[in-house]
Amino acid sequence: MIIAVDGPAASGKGTIAKALGRHYGLPVLDTGLLYRAVGLSVLKAGGDPDHEADALAACGFDDAILGDSALRSEAVGSLASRVSVHQVVRDALVQRQRDFATQPGGAILDGRDIGTVIAPDADAKIFVTASVHVRAERRYKDALAHGGHPDMDSLIADIQARDTRDMSRDHAPLKLAEGADLLDTSDLTIESAVQRAIALVDAQLEGRPSGVTR
Numbered sequence: 001m002i003i004a005v006d007g008p009a010a011s012g013k014g015t016i017a018k019a020l021g022r023h024y025g026l027p028v029l030d031t032g033l034l035y036r037a038v039g040l041s042v043l044k045a046g047g048d049p050d051h052e053a054d055a056l057a058a059c060g061f062d063d064a065i066l067g068d069s070a071l072r073s074e075a076v077g078s079l080a081s082r083v084s085v086h087q088v089v090r091d092a093l094v095q096r097q098r099d100f101a102t103q104p105g106g107a108i109l110d111g112r113d114i115g116t117v118i119a120p121d122a123d124a125k126i127f128v129t130a131s132v133h134v135r136a137e138r139r140y141k142d143a144l145a146h147g148g149h150p151d152m153d154s155l156i157a158d159i160q161a162r163d164t165r166d167m168s169r170d171h172a173p174l175k176l177a178e179g180a181d182l183l184d185t186s187d188l189t190i191e192s193a194v195q196r197a198i199a200l201v202d203a204q205l206e207g208r209p210s211g212v213t214r
């Protein structure tokens with residue numbers, strides 16, 4: 001069984017993917033980490049994330065970088081968004097994601113193009129979203145909790161810039177996949193968002209109407 005979880009930054013897709021993983025007993029891949037690893041590798045190599053050849057060279061990153069805490073920053077999220085517009089970068093990462101998706105027993109992947117490109121035949125697809133303001137507030141709280149000094153206006157600007165780039169790029173843009181259910185977490189607690197996600201997945205697996213426009 002493959003479950004695809006897509007959505008914009010800080011919508012809660014990672015939280016939901018992990019909770020679904022625990023609920024259904026499936027391994028979870030945060031595919032954004034792969035793009036973040038490419039973005040951070042370009043930076044470390046002194047390359048230009050907007051330059052296709054520099055971004056492609058960074059796709060051969062050492063997996064040790066996946067454990068680097070620097071990957072989680074909004075700055076690296078922005079670099080990831082810039083390298084991910086290049087088709088050559090997406091091609092370099094696709095097999096690793098498909099291998100994870102098709103492992104025996106099934107898997108859950110979260111990202112931007114799981115339901116559209118990586119696993120278009122997934123058994124269940126959820127598109128998680130939330131208002132820009134709510135998403136920026138979540139990032140704000142995360143940064144405070146980690147001892148940072150976040151600025152709400154720049155967080156909003158970063159998220160909007162990333163949304164625009166991710167949704168308007170030519171290759172694998174962020175969009176609602178065919179057959180995906182929309183889950184807006186703006187007014188939901190984590191617990192209720194997770195319960196709603198489980199209900200949506202169960203309904204899709206059983207072929208029941210979810211009560212949500214597809």
Ligand SMILES: Nc1ncnc2c1ncn2[C@@H]1O[C@H](COP(=O)(O)OP(=O)(O)O)[C@@H](O)[C@H]1O
Nearest residue numbers: 009010011012013014015138185188189190193
């Ligand atoms: N429904 C929710 N209500 C409140 N906070 C949430 C909710 N979902 C996620 N969060 C918090 O928001 C932050 C971003 O969530 P995360 O799952 O990492 O988002 P994404 O993977 O979409 O970037 C985390 O601190 C997480 O605990």
Ligand SMILES: Nc1ccn([C@@H]2O[C@H](COP(=O)(O)OP(=O)(O)O)[C@@H](O)[C@H]2O)c(=O)n1
Nearest residue numbers: 008009010031032035080081084111112113
């Ligand atoms: N499947 C994916 C996952 C991430 N990405 C890119 O990588 C960036 C970082 O993704 P992420 O999932 O780690 O970001 P957050 O939603 O956690 O902020 C995104 O803004 C996308 O540009 C992508 O293009 N395709």
